[in-house]
Amino acid sequence: MTPRERWLALFARERPDRIPTDYWATDEVTARLLRDLRCADIEALYCHLHIDGIIPVEPPRTVEHHPDDPLADIWGLRKNPINYGTGVYEEFANHPLESMTEVEELDRYKWPSADDHDYEAFRRMLMQVPGHRLVRSCIFEPFLIYCAMRGLEQAMMDLVADPDFVMTVLNYIFEYHYKLAERTFEIGKGRVEVTYVAEDLGGQTAPLMSLPLIRKFFLPNQKKMADLAKSFGIHVFYHTDGAVREIIPDLINVTGIELLNPIQWRCPGMERQGLVKDFGDKIIFHGAMDNQQTLPFGTVEDVKNEVLENIQIFRGARWVCAPCHNLQPVTSTQKIVAMYETIHNNGSL
Amino acid sequence: MADLQKLYDAILNGNNKAAREITQQALAEGADPQLLVNNTMIPAMNEVGKRYEANEYFVPELLIAARAMKASLELIRPLLAEKGAQPVGRVVIGTVQGDLHDIGKNLVAAMLEGAGFEVVDLGVDVPPEKFINAVQEKNATIVALSALLTTTMHSMKGVIEKLNATGLHGKVKVMIGGAPVTQKYADEIGADGYSNNANAAVALARRMMAA
Numbered sequence: 120m121t122p123r124e125r126w127l128a129l130f131a132r133e134r135p136d137r138i139p140t141d142y143w144a145t146d147e148v149t150a151r152l153l154r155d156l157r158c159a160d161i162e163a164l165y166c167h168l169h170i171d172g173i174i175p176v177e178p179p180r181t182v183e184h185h186p187d188d189p190l191a192d193i194w195g196l197r198k199n200p201i202n203y204g205t206g207v208y209e210e211f212a213n214h215p216l217e218s219m220t221e222v223e224e225l226d227r228y229k230w231p232s233a234d235d236h237d238y239e240a241f242r243r244m245l246m247q248v249p250g251h252r253l254v255r256s257c258i259f260e261p262f263l264i265y266c267a268m269r270g271l272e273q274a275m276m277d278l279v280a281d282p283d284f285v286m287t288v289l290n291y292i293f294e295y296h297y298k299l300a301e302r303t304f305e306i307g308k309g310r311v312e313v314t315y316v317a318e319d320l321g322g323q324t325a326p327l328m329s330l331p332l333i334r335k336f337f338l339p340n341q342k343k344m345a346d347l348a349k350s351f352g353i354h355v356f357y358h359t360d361g362a363v364r365e366i367i368p369d370l371i372n373v374t375g376i377e378l379l380n381p382i383q384w385r386c387p388g389m390e391r392q393g394l395v396k397d398f399g400d401k402i403i404f405h406g407a408m409d410n411q412q413t414l415p416f417g418t419v420e421d422v423k424n425e426v427l428e429n430i431q432i433f434r435g436a437r438w439v440c441a442p443c444h445n446l447q448p449v450t451s452t453q454k455i456v457a458m459y460e461t462i463h464n465n466g467s468l
Numbered sequence: 469m470a471d472l473q474k475l476y477d478a479i480l481n482g483n484n485k486a487a488r489e490i491t492q493q494a495l496a497e498g499a500d501p502q503l504l505v506n507n508t509m510i511p512a513m514n515e516v517g518k519r520y521e522a523n524e525y526f527v528p529e530l531l532i533a534a535r536a537m538k539a540s541l542e543l544i545r546p547l548l549a550e551k552g553a554q555p556v557g558r559v560v561i562g563t564v565q566g567d568l569h570d571i572g573k574n575l576v577a578a579m580l581e582g583a584g585f586e587v588v589d590l591g592v593d594v595p596p597e598k599f600i601n602a603v604q605e606k607n608a609t610i611v612a613l614s615a616l617l618t619t620t621m622h623s624m625k626g627v628i629e630k631l632n633a634t635g636l637h638g639k640v641k642v643m644i645g646g647a648p649v650t651q652k653y654a655d656e657i658g659a660d661g662y663s664n665n666a667n668a669a670v671a672l673a674r675r676m677m678a679a
Contacts (some may be wrong), residue, residue: 278528323647328526404588411648415618
């Protein structure tokens, strides 16, 4: 089977030849792996480690900056690179909606348009993707954008203190993404096979916000995006970090997710056996290779054992072996290779 | 007479305007600021913490309650200072070097304030020397270190090593927390305590003060 066939078999509830694998890593880790493993590019790395990696393809932007701020992105957000010693990540340097209080101010704000993308270029890009790879287009994660535009703490407080304000912003963000997805999926029909719907709803020990708030602010638009994708035969990959056990039934029954990532099984309620028992017949589990303890601080043996343990636990369910979120520079090449070798050697179905 | 049950409710429900107004009224009527803190505000924040532990409150409710508590505390703090009132304890808190994530640290800081601690918040990306200096300058009893990233949590060890080298660790207790941090890690690096949420951090700080 090709990587693409392996994924599609999983979505179709058929048995692939082996447990599929996926790859999430920071740029620093990818650069190091390419160097250490003498791979010329990401495709060579995927082949070397037998990774069923997904290829992201998006309609390129024709407008890169906010009309009122040439240094900001399309949402009006500026970013600063932050050096953490072994790498760099970007943090938001401003919150353009920070001082706003009235819905009318939001209506005057200049929101991005789905017209500002080159869809013909997207069509050409799709034709160049190797046929053995699964293609992903569009990421819908509106509250992440909301938090950046408003500031994280203010955003969290808004959910209970100013619901009309939140709803207005979320609807502007949704409108852009929905129109973009409609046009993207129309062109990508038959070639784009997966879309990401995401929202970080979980903390380390519990959901970040209550289920009523999640139902009110997030699920209705997520469902619209998922329904749109499905109308084009595109599968819904859902990401939320953290302890989210009590939200999963709604994600399945309301949003209509087909796959849940990243399964942080050390978080309370996210124990793998329980998830398999309760949801194993409904969704694909993606991730489950612990990226807070095992991968960064465990031994090579710990990593191998976790792969083998996961194979046992997810037997009978559908699992994609992948790190819980991006591999970080603190995880050695040796451990990463051990993870992919172990699943390759033991993941036949 | 100001209705202190309403102040309690305002904090519990995160109504910062009401919290401020009732506090103003109570103080104008001559209420003892220390009693306002001890008998109304700390109990209200205790209840917030309990509801958080019980998964009845989540981050948004915790934040608006803390905001209401701070609105009230801003009016009270200068009066406490005038009287020379001593806090329950003095905590220097910050997110460690290389890490800019602060919501967890801010929640812990707010809950500690709500429990009567004086909190010196050094912000994010704090180098070890800055923690040491603040501990010395403020005569802190506890230093609280936060990290979200597996790539930055090692900085906690650096702070503890510096506290050991300067002989301060005997005088100040170190508590740590953050998503990838565990009790095992706390033990490994010689931290005096670990907690996995803001309410547990308050209980830990209280235990440290009692020890």
